[in-house]
Amino acid sequence: MAKINKYFPFVILYFFFNSLFLPLGLLYTTLLTPVFLWWLFRQNHLRNSWAFLLITVPFIPIHYIQGIDVYYYFRSYLLLFTAFVFLLTTIWFLKVTVSLRDIFRKLLILNFLFVIVAVIIFFIPSARHWMWAVSDISTGLTQFPRLRLFTYEPSYYSTLLIPLAFYYYLKIALFRYPNGIIPFILITIPLVLSFSLGAIFGIILSFFILFFTHIREFIRKRKSAEYVLLFMIFLLVASVAAYFIFPDNPFFFRIRNIFKGTDTSFNGRFFDSFALAWKVAAEKSIFFGVGLGQIKLLGSDIWNTFYNTRFSVNEISIPNAVAETFALYGLAGLILRFGIQIWFFIRTKPFTNYYRMGLFLYIFIYQFTGSYLFNIGEYVIWALAFSQVFKEFDKYPAPKPVSS
Helix, strand or coil, rough: CCCCCHHHHHHHHHCCCCCCCHHHHHHHHCHHHHHHHHEEEEECCCCHHHHHHHHHHHHHHHHHHHHHHHHHHHHHHHHHHHHHHHHHHHHHHHHCCCCHHHHHHHHHHHHHHHHHHHHHHHHHHHHHCEEEEEEECCCCCCCCEEEEECCCCHHHHHHHHHHHHHHHHHHHCCCCCCCCCCHHHHHHHHHHHHHHHHHHHHHHHHHHHHHHHHHHHHHHHHHHHHHHHHHHHHHHHHHHHHHCCCCCCHHHHHHHHHCCCCCCCHHHHHHHHHHHHHHHHHHCCCCCCCCCCCCCHHHHHHHHHHHCCCCHHHCCCCHHCCCCCCCHHHHHHHHHHHHHHHHHHHHHHHHHHHHHHHHHHHHHHHHHCCCCCCCCHHHHHHHHHCCCHHHEEECCCCCCCCCC
């Protein structure tokens, strides 16, 4: 009888149902913070919590002197602390689990089963909103459906898929993975249906960088080079064919809008985010930002003037992790953000492992085009990039022991 992994129910909750039936912004993993703290305490892993205080506490008196709404500030501070606790929990989970490959395989299959259900529901208009987000995403693409399953938005759903995508794409590219077309389809279809161009282009760009910066190693693996080159040729031919056969398909329609500067989603997550972050930070301090929880309180006039329309408080946000960090913590926050990333990059050496390096490239790029400071999906990717996982992807695998 197959033994059920004791951590798997928490993985299922995180991946599929974390926000189901909860108000926007609240997650079950947030509510479970006391449980995670207790587990970390039992594992003697709470000793690293000092890092959170060391980084965040010095900003508190500075922001207080600048002027803050104390209630919203410490409510957001508590939320950020829960995200940090979840990050510590993820890091320790990656150290103690011995069945990550099995968990990924089960997630891949379960996710696609839910996708099949979502496709069926798509044809029931009254139920479509259960698993699809329908919104205006670009000029000319109004009320466009995008797959989100039970998450709160398609972009977050695609972020959850990234660790699976890199794992199976690299398996197919680097090894003689049996029936590789099956996992390729199981992971690619959900990504395409989420229609998150940031995630899709992030994956493609990360793989191109990974391939061309390790081209000697890939060429030595003859099959790997063949797979990668065939995929590039397929992608090029498919793109050209799609452009001439169906030039007005939503994918090319959005790309044209991006180059014309009329894609509202891309502009909002990139150009507008940095412009608005600068305006928000300038309200208090370019160097230290405005402080946690203050963007919505200061943003009404800024957003209404910038977009020449009326925004409610709940519509005010900066959907870009780097820009939001700048708005909240200023240049000092950006220095800390990138300093921490560089320190962990040097300390954990993700460049020695294709999987970890691929994830690092992806999330480093993606933080400039989306996400947000409290996004635990992003923290899971950082944790995987900086943890010793999936040794089969090591550039220089340990030699096999010589049999006596």
